[in-house]
Each structure stands twice: as structure tokens, then as C-alpha cells.
Amino acid sequence: MKTRKRNFWFNGDKVFMGISYVALALVFVLTLYPMIFVLSASFSDPGAVSSGEMVLFPKEFTLEGYRYILKYNEIWLGYANTIFYTLVGTFINLAVTLPAAYALSRKELVGRNLILFLFMFTMYFSGGLIPSYLNANSFGLVNTRTFVLINGAVSVYNLIVARTFFSSTIPEQLHEAARIDGADMFKDFFKIVLPLSKPVIVVLALYYGVGHWNEYFTSMIYLAKRREAWPLQLFLKEILIQGQFAESALMAGGLSTEEIAYLFKQADTANMVKYGVIVVSVVPMLAIYPWLQKYFAQGVMLGAVKE
Amino acid sequence: MRALKKGNAKRVWSLLLVLALALSLAACGGEKTPSEGDGNDPGGSEGGEGSAYYNETGYPICDEPITLTMMCVTTGNPDLNDRIMVSEIEKRFGIKLDITGYASAEEFQTQLNLAMTTGDLPDLIAPCNAITMGQMREYAEDGYALALDEYADLMPNMQALMEEYPEYEKYATADDGHIYGLNSIEVNEFGRVDRVYINNQWLENVGMEVPTSVDELYEVLCAFRDQDANGNGDPNDEIPFDYAASNYYDDYMLLAAFGLNTKDANYILTEGEDGTVGFGNASENYKAYLKYMKKLYEEGLINRECYVTTEDQRNENVAKDRTGFFGAAAPFVSAGQDISYDAGFSWVGGLTSEYNDQRTVPMTNTLSEGIVMFVNAETEYPEAAVRFLDYWFSEEGEVAAQRGWEGVTMDYEYNEILKGDVATLYCPEGYESSEDYKLNKALVVGPFSYCSRTYGTHYRLLSTASDEVMQSEEVLDAYGWAVLVGNGLRQDGIVEEEVFPRLVYTEDESSRRVSLYNDLTTYIAAQRAEFITNPDVDIDASWDEYLAQLDQIGLPELLELEQAAYDRYNGN
Known part of the structure; x- marks a missing residue:
């Protein structure tokens, strides 16, 4: 009895599994809690949230926040812009990253190590904000949607992921066979490589897409004068700032009491709206993830069963 | 079947690629117009430059x-x-x-x-x-x-x-x-004027008057703590003093009670009789202020969480009638109520102490x-x-x-x-x-x-209105906090005093001052919190160490610089 029990408990696999489950459960709670908090807060009275009375589930249930969001036109304008940037931007990303990765994965490309080195150099060193801005300005790209779309079109990290995928999962023989059957490089890329690379395409699309969806700094700097082109995140940021503005304005002074009273009211609204906006802005990404999950799994499998 | 699918995919891809190129080109072309428009501007105005355009x-x-x-x-x-x-x-x-x-x-x-x-x-x-x-x-x-x-x-x-x-x-x-x-x-x-308010109903419930000295204030706060000041049946839910702990009205008011007139609690400059610049945060007055605050804190008269609460939480405390004494733009603003809500409060200011027997109200610099x-x-x-x-x-x-x-x-x-x-x-x-x-x-x-x-504005009329008008209920209901402040300032014996003037620095002075000022005020703010909230720190025992640290950060250099600017200011 005793030995059986010991075996049961000290079985290596079981210990490993046990620790894994505990660790995963912890991570699960850590990631889930903020989401539930935001969701609950979006349905709660802002006073209850800011005073810390709302811990997990909605307190003083209200739909005021969402009602306000529905009426707040700029949120929907931002939404439309973000969807535009995400779809078109991701498409541009893929359209430049995949061919580049393919070219860099081919041994026939002369000087590919040098090119890759130049790419990687930019991962570690960049000109910084002001030179980049001057550059964009001299191309006439400041305050244009184009800049937001093409800025950072190639992420070197993603480029390397794709290159590694191409060179490790697609056997050389396949390219050779295609060549012998008369395919040129383009045909090889479009007919052989791309159809075999769905998993990596999906993964890259997701990386890029989420990047576009969450992006705000570039737009903040480069779209300062084009409010109608702002993505959702900038409007969200504005709402969050409004929530804090009354406080900082109060401390800085210089405002009349009537203005302060109004700003506090505005802050109340902002506090009410902000969690709702976060929910609204996150839902599309959450909705897409499960659909793409199978490709993630497939990607892992593809790597494993190869050879 | 499968081959057909692949062919489609290829076609879609190449189509999309072409589209992407076309789109980005079109976008470039389209967006250039506004910048070209900008370019025209200077040209158009050049014509006007010669003749008087204004x-x-x-x-x-x-x-x-x-x-x-x-x-x-x-x-x-x-x-x-x-x-x-x-x-x-x-x-x-x-x-x-x-x-x-x-x-x-x-x-x-x-x-x-x-x-x-x-x-x-x-x-x-x-x-x-x-x-x-x-x-x-x-x-x-x-x-x-x-x-x-x-x-x-x-x-x-x-x-x-x-x-x-x-x-x-x-x-x-x-x-x-x-x-x-x-x-x-x-x-x-x-x-x-610093705006610090006390709740009239609370005062009435504990049977006391608006305090005019730090000792009276201490007694009022003790009564708020011990009794059911807000009258909700629970004698333990009161926060006697909701201290903002953030360089704000309540600090300025209390510092003034100890003879330090300032609008920056972490950097108090004082003016000596012979035109020398002194440093209030290193003075005996400041030490007395710290001891007083420490006493309030240790006896539970100050909100325990004062150093972590946000403005929202402080407002919530006013709205829920949990605090009776606080600094704020106006009670009605904090409570999110109508301005007539202010009628239930009194302004507190010009307190006296053993360091200051004159009821002094420090006035913020007129200049930003x-x-x-x-x-x-x-x-x-x-x-x-x-x-x-x-x-x-x-x-x-x-x-x-x-x-x-x-x-x-x-x-x-x-x-x-x-x-x-x-x-x-x-x-x-x-x-x-x-x-x-x-x-x-x-x-x-x-x-x-x-x-x-x-x-x-109505402020202009309020400042010249008769006492009778200022005491009337209708003016209080209509103008709230401003009437509280106005009536407070009209009390006997209140003296308004300008705080240390803003000085002009040379470019060298200014750049040197910024870094010294930041280091010094950061240390002072942290040390202030430490003195007030840490029960293990004895203010008298650590005082010399504190002064030595101020010197080490560069207080003498900073004061020299302020003195030079102040001399220029007076010389002008």
C-alpha cells in the first residue's frame, strides 16, 4: 500500500504534469483576471470601480457606458480606420515579407548573407524618432494614411521566421522538381512555396495584424493633424487622458472652478466609457484567435513530422 | 480538385499584390496635394509683404x-x-x-x-x-x-x-x-487662496467651531475620529482629515500655520529681513510642521492610505460623506453635486501656531x-x-x-x-x-x-459686495465656494501675504537649477512621507542627517543661485 502510494506520487511524469498544471493554472488566472476585471468594470458604476469596491463581478450594474459608446461617433470612425489599417497594412506586410523571405531562403541568391545582415542591423540600430520624422517629412508622407500603412512594412523578426520556415520545411528536392518541370522562380514561389506555407502565412498575418490593431505611437506622431484618419487606439487614448485630465489640471491650477467641475464630469464619463471601449476594441481580436488556432497547431505539427 | 484550388490561390495572390502596389501608389499621389497646397502659401503672401498688410x-x-x-x-x-x-x-x-x-x-x-x-x-x-x-x-x-x-x-x-x-x-x-x-x-x-474646507454638519454634530489654530484643528479632528461625526450611526467610518499628500492646498494651508508661506511644499524659499534667501524645508518651522503631521498620522486622524489614494477616491470620500476636512477646488466639485452643496461647508485658513501668531493666508503668485x-x-x-x-x-x-x-x-x-x-x-x-x-x-x-x-465675472462683484450680501443665503447657494472663501478672508485678523516671487534665471542658471531642483525636491518629498508615516523614524534624531543630505545634494549651490537671481530681481 505504502509503496504503491509512493510510486503513485513520485512517478516522474506525474510530478512533471502536476507542476505543469499548477504553473499553467497560475498563468491562466493571471491572464484571465485582468480580462474579467475589464469586462466587469465595463458593466459597473465607475464610482464603484475607482473606489476599489468592484473586485471580480460587476457592481451596481449599468449599461450607461455602452450606451454612450454607441453614440460616440469618433469611436466608430476610429474603428473603421483601424480595420482599414489592419487589413490593408497586413496585406502590404505579407506582400513584401514573403517574397523577401523566399529570396533570402534560396541558395542561388548571391550575397544573401550580406543582405540578411543589413536587415538584421536594423533590428538593433535605428535612426530614432527625429531623423525618421525628417525622412518621412521630406517624402511628403507626414499626415498621410500611406505612412501608417507602409511604416515598418517588413518586420525583420517575422522575415527571419518566414525564411527559416521556407528553408527548413520545404525540401530542396521539391524546388528542383519544379525547376525540371520548367517552373521559373515566380512559379516556384506562387505554385509550390505559398500553398505549402499556409501555417506560417497565418502566423505572420496574425503578428502583423495584431501589431496594426494595437498600434498608436506612429499614428500619434505622424497623423497629428489628420484626426479623421486616427485609428481606434488614439481615440481610446484620448478618452483615457480625459479621465486623468481633471486631476492634473486641478494640480496645475489655472482653470476656473466651473471648468474644473465640468472636467470632473467629463472624467466621470471617461471613466465610465473607458472599460467599455477596451472591451469593444479587444473583441474582434479575441473572436479571430480561435479560428486561427488550428493553423498554429498545424504549424507545430508540420515542423515535427517532417523528414 | 486540389490543383484547381492551388491555381486559384496563386491568382488571388498575384492579384492582391498588384492591387497593393496600385493602392499604395494611388495613396501616395492622392495625399501629396495638401503639402503642395502648403507650399503655395508663402508664395501668396509675398506679394503682401511690401505694402502694409496690416x-x-x-x-x-x-x-x-x-x-x-x-x-x-x-x-x-x-x-x-x-x-x-x-x-x-x-x-x-x-x-x-x-x-x-x-x-x-x-x-x-x-x-x-x-x-x-x-x-x-x-x-x-x-x-x-x-x-x-x-x-x-x-x-x-x-x-x-x-x-x-x-x-x-x-x-x-x-x-x-x-x-x-x-x-x-x-x-x-x-x-x-x-x-x-x-x-x-x-x-x-x-x-x-488655498481652498480647504470643513463640513459644518460634522462640526455641529461634535459641538465645535471652525478651527483657527493648529491646536483647535487637532481637537476637532480628534472629535471627528471619536464620535459619529457624519451621523450615520457608525462612529468608526469617519476619515477626519483626507490628506491629499501631493503638494496641494491642505499642505500650503498647514505650512502657513507654521509660518511658511509657499505654494510648493517641497521647495520653500523664504525671504530674510536683510534680503537673504532662506530655505524653509530646512527650518525649525518645517520641523514643527512635520511633527504635527506625524502626530495626526499616528493618531489615525489622517487617512492611512493618503500616499496612494487617487483624486477619484478622495472625491468619492466627499461624495459618500466619509470625510469632514479636506482640500479641494470646491466641495460640490468633489461630490459631483450642484453648487449649492457648498453651503454645508466652511473655509479653513489662516491658522495660528506657536510659530506664527498672525492669521496669515499665503497668496499664490499672480504670474504663471x-x-x-x-x-x-x-x-x-x-x-x-x-x-x-x-x-x-x-x-x-x-x-x-x-x-x-x-x-x-x-x-x-x-x-x-x-x-x-x-x-x-x-x-x-x-x-x-x-x-x-x-x-x-x-x-x-x-x-x-x-x-x-x-x-x-461674478468674482469682481463678490469681492466688492457688502458683508450683508455675502452673508445671505441666496448668494451662498448661487456662488458656493467663492462665498466661503470670501467670507473666510473677511474674518478679523486675517492677513493676506504674497509668497516668494518668481525669479528670472540666466540660461546657465536655469539649466543647472533644473537638475538640482529635481534631485532636491524628490528627496524632500520622499523624506517628508518617511518622516510623517514611518513610526520608527524620530524626526529630532534624524534631523541633522536630513540637513546633511540636503547639503550634499546641492542646497548651498542652489541657494547661491536663487540669491543671485533674487538680488537681480530686487535691483531692477
Whole structure:
């Protein structure tokens, strides 16, 4: 009895599994809690949230926040812009990253190590904000949607992921066979490589897409004068700032009491709206993830069963 | 089947690629137009440069409308070009404003730096206090700012203001003798007094009066703690003193009670009899203040979490009647109530202590520390720009900056209680209040309101109203906190005292001062919290160590620098 029990408990696999489950459960709670908090807060009275009375589930249930969001036109304008940037931007990303990765994965490309080195150099060193801005300005790209779309079109990290995928999962023989059957490089890329690379395409699309969806700094700097082109995140940021503005304005002074009273009211609204906006802005990404999950799994499998 | 699918995929891909290229090219082409338009601007104006494009006196400033670009920090919606004020300015002055607003000071600062490096600096730059005098000095040195004093002839209203308030000229003039940026000036006493309130109902419930000394305050707070001051049946849910712990009204009021008049609790400069500059945070008075605060904290009279609470939580405490004594803009603001809510409170100030037997109320500097507005040195229209800025120094301009123009966004309404005219903003349908209308439709708030001399406001009437009117219930219900403050200041024996003046530093001094000041105030703030909240720290025992640390951070150098600036200030 005793030995059986010991075996049961000290079985290596079981210990490993046990620790894994505990660790995963912890991570699960850590990631889930903020989401539930935001969701609950979006349905709660802002006073209850800011005073810390709302811990997990909605307190003083209200739909005021969402009602306000529905009426707040700029949120929907931002939404439309973000969807535009995400779809078109991701498409541009893929359209430049995949061919580049393919070219860099081919041994026939002369000087590919040098090119890759130049790419990687930019991962570690960049000109910084002001030179980049001057550059964009001299191309006439400041305050244009184009800049937001093409800025950072190639992420070197993603480029390397794709290159590694191409060179490790697609056997050389396949390219050779295609060549012998008369395919040129383009045909090889479009007919052989791309159809075999769905998993990596999906993964890259997701990386890029989420990047576009969450992006705000570039737009903040480069779209300062084009409010109608702002993505959702900038409007969200504005709402969050409004929530804090009354406080900082109060401390800085210089405002009349009537203005302060109004700003506090505005802050109340902002506090009410902000969690709702976060929910609204996150839902599309959450909705897409499960659909793409199978490709993630497939990607892992593809790597494993190869050879 | 499968092959067909692959073929489709390929076709789709190549199609999309082509589309992407076409799209990005089209986008490039399409978006270039506005920048080309910008390019035309200077060309168009060159023609006007030779002849006088502006009138030296009277309005409009320009018969042929010109465009001035402007960047500013703003409250509310930063989309400013459709404000009534902008079209009114075009009508009145022949100046079409093209404004880019930024919702935060940080964003403004980033864009200002970018604008300077790209050479796209607009004609008017309105940081609305987001940049300091030191930065202004640097920008001037780099040639970005127009010297306004060279156009003094075109600025009669500014000159009149400087004659009336010489401190304005003293502070605004840089050490090279030029005025580059405009500061704001506020001479409204209601806005310059620390606002600390005590709940009348709580006082009544414990049977006490509004305190006039630190000892009385201590007793009142003890009574708040021990009794059921808010009358809800629970004697233990009261926070006697909801301390903001953030360099705020309540600190200034208490520091003044110990003889330290300041509006910066972490950097208190004092003026000795012989014109020497002293440092309040190293004085015996400050030590006594710390001991007093420590006593309040240890006896549970101060909110335990004071160093981590937010303004929202403090407001919530007022709204839920959990606190009886606090600093705030006004009780009604904190509670989110109507202004008549203020009637249930009294103003507290001018406390005495063994260090100070005179009931003193420190008055905030009339001048803002930061810059509200400056003009691009490279502007095409310097004369029109300075004439435009000068307008807001006038009486009409001051009212316009805050309420707009009569018959456009406001009307002068006769106030029965105060027997005078008050400029009253409209509140058209669709706006929840006149403030909403003002901030989101009527005005561009911030850039032009550099003068606050109470023209057209009820403050002007309140400060001259008779005691009888001030004591009446209707005026209290209508004007709330301002009446509390006004009546507080009218008590016998209250003396208003100016705090240490703002000084002008040279460029070297200013850059050295910034880093020393930051190090020193950071240490002092942290040490203040430590002294007050840490029961293991004995203030007397650690005092010498504290003073030594101040010296080590560079207090002597800093004071030397302040002394030099102060001597210059007095010498002028």
C-alpha cells in the first residue's frame, strides 16, 4: 500500500504534469483576471470601480457606458480606420515579407548573407524618432494614411521566421522538381512555396495584424493633424487622458472652478466609457484567435513530422 | 480538385499584390496635394509683404484676411477649427486661424520638437503652461521665438497691463532684456487662496467651531475620529482629515500655520529681513510642521492610505460623506453635486501656531510659471501676430478669451443679488451645460486667456459686495465656494501675504537649477512621507542627517543661485 502510494506520487511524469498544471493554472488566472476585471468594470458604476469596491463581478450594474459608446461617433470612425489599417497594412506586410523571405531562403541568391545582415542591423540600430520624422517629412508622407500603412512594412523578426520556415520545411528536392518541370522562380514561389506555407502565412498575418490593431505611437506622431484618419487606439487614448485630465489640471491650477467641475464630469464619463471601449476594441481580436488556432497547431505539427 | 484550388490561390495572390502596389501608389499621389497646397502659401503672401498688410491701430488688424497657423494644448476635443471663436476672430481681425490642438502636454512637447527640427513651426505657439521659462529661454537662444518687446508700440494693451502690474514685465523679461513668451497673470483673490474646507454638519454634530489654530484643528479632528461625526450611526467610518499628500492646498494651508508661506511644499524659499534667501524645508518651522503631521498620522486622524489614494477616491470620500476636512477646488466639485452643496461647508485658513501668531493666508503668485504663448521668429506676419496677441490683454479681450463676445456666445446679464452685470455664456440646446458649450463649441480655451483680472465675472462683484450680501443665503447657494472663501478672508485678523516671487534665471542658471531642483525636491518629498508615516523614524534624531543630505545634494549651490537671481530681481 505504502509503496504503491509512493510510486503513485513520485512517478516522474506525474510530478512533471502536476507542476505543469499548477504553473499553467497560475498563468491562466493571471491572464484571465485582468480580462474579467475589464469586462466587469465595463458593466459597473465607475464610482464603484475607482473606489476599489468592484473586485471580480460587476457592481451596481449599468449599461450607461455602452450606451454612450454607441453614440460616440469618433469611436466608430476610429474603428473603421483601424480595420482599414489592419487589413490593408497586413496585406502590404505579407506582400513584401514573403517574397523577401523566399529570396533570402534560396541558395542561388548571391550575397544573401550580406543582405540578411543589413536587415538584421536594423533590428538593433535605428535612426530614432527625429531623423525618421525628417525622412518621412521630406517624402511628403507626414499626415498621410500611406505612412501608417507602409511604416515598418517588413518586420525583420517575422522575415527571419518566414525564411527559416521556407528553408527548413520545404525540401530542396521539391524546388528542383519544379525547376525540371520548367517552373521559373515566380512559379516556384506562387505554385509550390505559398500553398505549402499556409501555417506560417497565418502566423505572420496574425503578428502583423495584431501589431496594426494595437498600434498608436506612429499614428500619434505622424497623423497629428489628420484626426479623421486616427485609428481606434488614439481615440481610446484620448478618452483615457480625459479621465486623468481633471486631476492634473486641478494640480496645475489655472482653470476656473466651473471648468474644473465640468472636467470632473467629463472624467466621470471617461471613466465610465473607458472599460467599455477596451472591451469593444479587444473583441474582434479575441473572436479571430480561435479560428486561427488550428493553423498554429498545424504549424507545430508540420515542423515535427517532417523528414 | 486540389490543383484547381492551388491555381486559384496563386491568382488571388498575384492579384492582391498588384492591387497593393496600385493602392499604395494611388495613396501616395492622392495625399501629396495638401503639402503642395502648403507650399503655395508663402508664395501668396509675398506679394503682401511690401505694402502694409496690416493696420497699426483699430480693428480689423488685416483688411485682406491672412492665415496664421497655431499649435496649442487644449482641454476637451482638440478639433478646434470649427469653434465659433475661430470664425469670430476671422470676422473681427481679418485673421484666419489654422489650429492644431493636442490633448496632452507630452504630445504637444513631442510635436513642438518635431516642428522645430523640420522647420514647420507654426506662426503662433501656445503651450498653455506646458513649457517652462527655462525652455523658453533655450528656444529663444536657438532663434525660434520672436522678441515681443521690439513690437511694444503695437501692443498698447500689454504695456498698460505692465504699468499696472510691474511684476509681469519683471518676470516675462529674459536676462538678455527681451520678452519672448507670455505668462498668464491672475489677480483674482478667489483663485489665489488655498481652498480647504470643513463640513459644518460634522462640526455641529461634535459641538465645535471652525478651527483657527493648529491646536483647535487637532481637537476637532480628534472629535471627528471619536464620535459619529457624519451621523450615520457608525462612529468608526469617519476619515477626519483626507490628506491629499501631493503638494496641494491642505499642505500650503498647514505650512502657513507654521509660518511658511509657499505654494510648493517641497521647495520653500523664504525671504530674510536683510534680503537673504532662506530655505524653509530646512527650518525649525518645517520641523514643527512635520511633527504635527506625524502626530495626526499616528493618531489615525489622517487617512492611512493618503500616499496612494487617487483624486477619484478622495472625491468619492466627499461624495459618500466619509470625510469632514479636506482640500479641494470646491466641495460640490468633489461630490459631483450642484453648487449649492457648498453651503454645508466652511473655509479653513489662516491658522495660528506657536510659530506664527498672525492669521496669515499665503497668496499664490499672480504670474504663471510656464509660458502660455509665443510667436515664431520666422513668421511672415509678425506685426499682425503681435497686434492679435495684444488684443487679449484688453478688458474686452480678457472677457472674450473666457466667455467669448456679447451677442455671439454670451450676454451681460444683470445679477439681482450682486447688483451688477455678469458675462453669462449661452447654453444652447444639445449641450448639457454652458461649460460643455464653451469647451466643445464656443471657444478655444487656453491659448488666449493669459489675463485673469475678473472682468465680467461674478468674482469682481463678490469681492466688492457688502458683508450683508455675502452673508445671505441666496448668494451662498448661487456662488458656493467663492462665498466661503470670501467670507473666510473677511474674518478679523486675517492677513493676506504674497509668497516668494518668481525669479528670472540666466540660461546657465536655469539649466543647472533644473537638475538640482529635481534631485532636491524628490528627496524632500520622499523624506517628508518617511518622516510623517514611518513610526520608527524620530524626526529630532534624524534631523541633522536630513540637513546633511540636503547639503550634499546641492542646497548651498542652489541657494547661491536663487540669491543671485533674487538680488537681480530686487535691483531692477
